[in-house]
Amino acid sequence: xPLPLIAVAIIEIIELVGVALTxxxxxxxxxxxxxxxxxxxxxxxxxxxxxxxxxxxxKDEIDKKISEKEQVAIxxxxxxxxxxxxxxxxxxxxxxxxGGGVIxxxxxxxIPFRRVISEVCDxxxxxxxxQLRKKKDVSIKDLPKVKRKxxxxxxxxxxxxxxxxxxxxxxxxxxxxxxxxLMFEFVDxxxxxxxxxxxxxxxxxxxxxxxxxxxxxxxxxxxxRVSPFYPVPPPNNRAGSISADLVINEYRKKxxxxxxxxxxxxxxxxxxxxxxxxxxxxxxxLDAAADVKTGKxxxxxxxxxxxxxxxxxxxxxxxxxxxxxxxxxxENENKNxxxxxxxxxxxx
Amino acid sequence: xxxxxxxxxxDEIEEFIAETLADxxxxxxxxxxxxxxxxPYITFYVYHQKSDYLPVADKxxxxxxxxxxxxxxxxxxxxxxxxxxxxxxxxxxLPTDLLKEAKDRQDNLHSFWLMATDQDSDATTARWAICAKxxxxxxxxxxxxxxxxxxxxxQNRARWQAFVKDCIxxxxxxxxxxxxxVGNGGFNILGAYECDVLERICADYFYGMDxxxxxxxxxxxxxxxxxxxxxxxxxxxxxxxxxxxxNPSNLGAGLRTPTWCFLLAPYWRAKxxxxxxxxxxxxxxxxxxxxxxxxxxxxxxxxxxxxxWIRLGELDLHPVKNGVPDLLIKANRLIRPVRCDDLMxxxxxxxxxxxxxxxxxxxxxxxxxxxDEDSDWPNAEIRAKYALGYVKRPxxxxxxxxxxxxxxxxxxxxxxxRYFKQGEVMPSVGGDYGLTFWQWSPDQSTPKL
Numbered sequence: 001x002p003l004p005l006i007a008v009a010i011i012e013i014i015e016l017v018g019v020a021l022t023x024x025x026x027x028x029x030x031x032x033x034x035x036x037x038x039x040x041x042x043x044x045x046x047x048x049x050x051x052x053x054x055x056x057x058x059k060d061e062i063d064k065k066i067s068e069k070e071q072v073a074i075x076x077x078x079x080x081x082x083x084x085x086x087x088x089x090x091x092x093x094x095x096x097x098x099g100g101g102v103i104x105x106x107x108x109x110x111i112p113f114r115r116v117i118s119e120v121c122d123x124x125x126x127x128x129x130x131q132l133r134k135k136k137d138v139s140i141k142d143l144p145k146v147k148r149k150x151x152x153x154x155x156x157x158x159x160x161x162x163x164x165x166x167x168x169x170x171x172x173x174x175x176x177x178x179x180x181x182l183m184f185e186f187v188d189x190x191x192x193x194x195x196x197x198x199x200x201x202x203x204x205x206x207x208x209x210x211x212x213x214x215x216x217x218x219x220x221x222x223x224x225r226v227s228p229f230y231p232v233p234p235p236n237n238r239a240g241s242i243s244a245d246l247v248i249n250e251y252r253k254k255x256x257x258x259x260x261x262x263x264x265x266x267x268x269x270x271x272x273x274x275x276x277x278x279x280x281x282x283x284x285x286l287d288a289a290a291d292v293k294t295g296k297x298x299x300x301x302x303x304x305x306x307x308x309x310x311x312x313x314x315x316x317x318x319x320x321x322x323x324x325x326x327x328x329x330x331e332n333e334n335k336n337x338x339x340x341x342x343x344x345x346x347x348x
Numbered sequence: 349x350x351x352x353x354x355x356x357x358x359d360e361i362e363e364f365i366a367e368t369l370a371d372x373x374x375x376x377x378x379x380x381x382x383x384x385x386x387x388p389y390i391t392f393y394v395y396h397q398k399s400d401y402l403p404v405a406d407k408x409x410x411x412x413x414x415x416x417x418x419x420x421x422x423x424x425x426x427x428x429x430x431x432x433x434x435x436x437x438x439x440x441x442l443p444t445d446l447l448k449e450a451k452d453r454q455d456n457l458h459s460f461w462l463m464a465t466d467q468d469s470d471a472t473t474a475r476w477a478i479c480a481k482x483x484x485x486x487x488x489x490x491x492x493x494x495x496x497x498x499x500x501x502x503q504n505r506a507r508w509q510a511f512v513k514d515c516i517x518x519x520x521x522x523x524x525x526x527x528x529x530v531g532n533g534g535f536n537i538l539g540a541y542e543c544d545v546l547e548r549i550c551a552d553y554f555y556g557m558d559x560x561x562x563x564x565x566x567x568x569x570x571x572x573x574x575x576x577x578x579x580x581x582x583x584x585x586x587x588x589x590x591x592x593x594x595n596p597s598n599l600g601a602g603l604r605t606p607t608w609c610f611l612l613a614p615y616w617r618a619k620x621x622x623x624x625x626x627x628x629x630x631x632x633x634x635x636x637x638x639x640x641x642x643x644x645x646x647x648x649x650x651x652x653x654x655x656x657w658i659r660l661g662e663l664d665l666h667p668v669k670n671g672v673p674d675l676l677i678k679a680n681r682l683i684r685p686v687r688c689d690d691l692m693x694x695x696x697x698x699x700x701x702x703x704x705x706x707x708x709x710x711x712x713x714x715x716x717x718x719x720d721e722d723s724d725w726p727n728a729e730i731r732a733k734y735a736l737g738y739v740k741r742p743x744x745x746x747x748x749x750x751x752x753x754x755x756x757x758x759x760x761x762x763x764x765x766r767y768f769k770q771g772e773v774m775p776s777v778g779g780d781y782g783l784t785f786w787q788w789s790p791d792q793s794t795p796k797l
Contacts, residue, residue, distance in 0.1 A: 240457040307597030
């Protein structure tokens, strides 16, 4: 099966880049956020150079073995074998417990590449960039204007907007997401922009939900200088636009967009707010995607109508990490232990 | 619950079905804080233009206040939309000027949510609940779902029906459905796996159950329709102009299969090509009530014709063992040309190793077509067994006289089928099961030795 090969290849790249970046951490003493970020980019550039010869063989192998026609069927098969943990299967914990908009369905949704996403989040969680903190007793407003600007672009919010937020926690969570996005973007770069995993994919405001502009066939256009992901390129920089943390494409060599979504994955690191309206917006994007797919090909898969633009998944880190095979065995042994279905009860 | 283990074992299902049928109380099953059961509901799906956002929000706010004054149990938790939190119903942090809240949402290009339930969790099936979502009208219907209490309804039928007709007259919805559902309150943003599973289980037992997932069904594709007021040419550039794209999994594509009450709005009646008189003639039956409700002239009602609110007899789950209900067959025959068979009934894609029963593509189609002449839902054998000679008989609480001589049984005791003469007092069988209700046995044959 070609897909496991891609998954293995991507994991190998992530592993290599993770090692490369961690090596720099040893001698990078990061003093404040701006210098730290600068060093982080240098690390990524170095890693790219180190990896280039290593990934060439993988690219050749992927190109040889992947047949475009098979890709959706392969993704479905990979989703079927999604290594979900009991936390995920039960949709327990954050976002699923009621009392704040129930999004348990998105947690339970089966997706391909859970192991890859888990690896990326693991690495992002331990990235040197996460050691970037504001100086003690120095507020963001005290930072020089250039540094403030840099921070704002990474956080994707202005200093004024985040005035009331628990700042330390917010910055940490955003930096983890930023690091994860850089990792996915890096994988995409390594695969000549043919990765099935695309991060920070923007859709314009309703009702058109304009696709993210591309450079060439499959490379997502990036215009940010400090953060590549922010600001988003026009026309998707208008009010009402939405950016998906991760989009899994159906076809790797076709542009990312409504006609090519297999799944939207929203990644939420610990401490980040799970926002119901965001999922409503994604649902609207997927419905627009269903219309586009219907327009292109009214019947798919055994003459059935297109009735969904794609899957919508919530990946909470660390709760929804992929489980290892050995964990799986252990989970199977214990899977009925937490069942506490009650007998019927009358409520009148 | 889990997607990797059985939600309900066969004996739990039998007990749940039997007890749900036993009387008009809401029966819950499931994990703590996520208990679900079958309850009555009504949902209004409103088609409108962007400029109607605030007027529609204003009407829904007014209706929510009237609804709250009607109910006999107070709301316990109320949704605070700007912070996306459920708060206790009397919490001072809840906004008092809801229309201002709606305007803020509109200014930020968001939809406006108004939600409350009499339970302490939004994941629990409510006795009373309200869930409204006002949208900009671009690609989704604004909707209002009211969950109501079966027990209260049985004592206040006229009052409820008058309230509903008034809501229809004010909201002028394009779809409106009322009946029984696996109560979801309308709160779940993407639906819930537990509801999907229980719906599939109950679909085998109740012809009168409806499936109403407002979040996934409320989309429409009118902006892609060249003859619609919302058509936006830039959205269909490069497409074949002769093809009118409709997403078949949404209510923009057609009506749902009838259950207890449904609306035939002018838009859908025009699509059927039938006059009000023809509809009335086709549904002529003393048990069917049709109320014409004046609708204003609008993009989907150019001649200002009335909508028809159609009530098919009494609120009933129509157990499969009682045979296919004739009124539902009749109404289904009428709306079949505009029925939305591909409606998406699942909130989550099915997968191979799921141990729980769920709808799939084939079973969804069969269920939507369950009242067609050539249907075999839930299966041909059961359908044939109960096809003929069915007369609905009420369940009888122990201590009451038998209304009709024949064979009766009670789910409170195994192998309880026995013969009662008319007027004979029907006994309680005791035990842990709760109250004893006697049901007319589908098997009226004399036992063989």
